[in-house]
Amino acid sequence: MLGEGPKFVHCLDIESENIDRHWTLAQTPAVSANNRVERALERALAHGIGADTPPRLAEALHDAVFPGGARVRPRLVLAVAEACGCSEGPRVEVAEAAAAAVELLHCASLVHDDLPQFDDAPLRRGRPAIHVAHGPQLAILAGDGLIVAAFQALAAGCHGEPRCLSPLVAAVGAGVGAAGGIVAGQAWESEPSLELRAYHRAKTGALFEAAVRAGAIAGGGDPEDWAGLGRCFGEAYQVADDISDVIGDLATLGKPVGQDAVLDRPSATRSLGMHGAYVRLEELLVEISRAIPACPGRERFEAWILGLCSGMVPARAVERRAVNRVEPLYLEAIA
Numbered sequence: 001m002l003g004e005g006p007k008f009v010h011c012l013d014i015e016s017e018n019i020d021r022h023w024t025l026a027q028t029p030a031v032s033a034n035n036r037v038e039r040a041l042e043r044a045l046a047h048g049i050g051a052d053t054p055p056r057l058a059e060a061l062h063d064a065v066f067p068g069g070a071r072v073r074p075r076l077v078l079a080v081a082e083a084c085g086c087s088e089g090p091r092v093e094v095a096e097a098a099a100a101a102v103e104l105l106h107c108a109s110l111v112h113d114d115l116p117q118f119d120d121a122p123l124r125r126g127r128p129a130i131h132v133a134h135g136p137q138l139a140i141l142a143g144d145g146l147i148v149a150a151f152q153a154l155a156a157g158c159h160g161e162p163r164c165l166s167p168l169v170a171a172v173g174a175g176v177g178a179a180g181g182i183v184a185g186q187a188w189e190s191e192p193s194l195e196l197r198a199y200h201r202a203k204t205g206a207l208f209e210a211a212v213r214a215g216a217i218a219g220g221g222d223p224e225d226w227a228g229l230g231r232c233f234g235e236a237y238q239v240a241d242d243i244s245d246v247i248g249d250l251a252t253l254g255k256p257v258g259q260d261a262v263l264d265r266p267s268a269t270r271s272l273g274m275h276g277a278y279v280r281l282e283e284l285l286v287e288i289s290r291a292i293p294a295c296p297g298r299e300r301f302e303a304w305i306l307g308l309c310s311g312m313v314p315a316r317a318v319e320r321r322a323v324n325r326v327e328p329l330y331l332e333a334i335a
Helices: 014-022 033-046 056-066 072-083 091-115 130-134 137-159 163-176 182-188 195-219 223-247 268-291 298-310 316-335
Strands: none
Touching: 014 195, 033 056, 033 091, 033 137, 056 072, 056 091, 056 137, 072 091, 072 163, 072 195, 072 223, 072 298, 091 137, 091 163, 091 182, 091 195, 130 137, 137 163, 163 182, 163 195, 195 223, 195 268, 223 298, 268 298, 268 316
C-alpha cells in the first residue's frame, strides 16, 4: 500500500502554533493569527447565512468552512498585509475581510472539486465531503453561496477604506475566474491536452497570487511587487500536494490519496517522476525567498514564510527513502 511508506508532511499539516511563533501579526500573544482568521470567517459567513437561509443549506455552508485546515491562504493575506505596514486602523479590518474572502473561495472550490462530477471524493479534512453529508444539490448551492459571501465580506470590510474595494475585488476575482483562476484550472482537466505549469498556476497558484496581492493592497503596498511570490508559492504548494498524493496517507491528509493516478489527472510526479518533482519543489523554495520584495517587515515575513515552507520538504533521509521505496510502486500504479 502506498500509505505504508514514509509520510510526506507539507503545509497542510503544519500545526497552527508552529506557524504563529514566527508571526504575531501585531496582536497580543493570546490572539494568534489562526484565531484572527477564524473570527474573520465567522463574521464573513454571517453575510452568507441569515434568517431567510434554509436550515439545511445553512448547515452545509457552515460545515464547508468549519472546522478548517491550516488556513494557509488567509494567513498569507494577513502576513503580507503586516509586512507592508498594516498593524492598526481600518486597514486591519480590510486585511481580515480579504483573508476571509480568500478562504471562503478556497472552501467553495473544495466543495465543488469533491463533487461526483469532478473528483467524487468521499472525504475532506477527515470528514465526509459536503456532497456526501448533505447531498449533491446542497453541495452545489453551498459552494455558490460561499462565493457570494466572499465578495459580500469584502464589501463590508472595506467600509472604512472604500478605495481598497475595487482593487481587492479585481485581485481576488482574478484568482478564481475563468481567465486563469480556479475555474480555469478545473476546466483544464476536461481538455484533451494541457501544459502542466499553466494548469498548476490556474488550479492552485492563482488563488495564492490573489492572497498576496490582497494582503499588499490591504497593507498599502504594491500588489505587483508581490505577485511573483504568490506564483512561486502556489506552484510549490501544488507540487508538494502532488507528492503527498503519492506517498501520503488518508489519516495524515484527511482525504483520499492516489487520486491523480486513479483519475488520470496531470501532476508533477506523473510528469517529472518523483525525483524530478522533489527537484522542482526545491527550486521553487529557493525562488520563494528571492521573490519577497522590499517592505517594512521583510525580515520577519521571510522568517515566517520560510518556516511555512520548511514543512513542505521532508528530511533528506526521508526524501531518499521516499524516492527509493515509492517510485516503483507509483509507476506500477499508473502503468
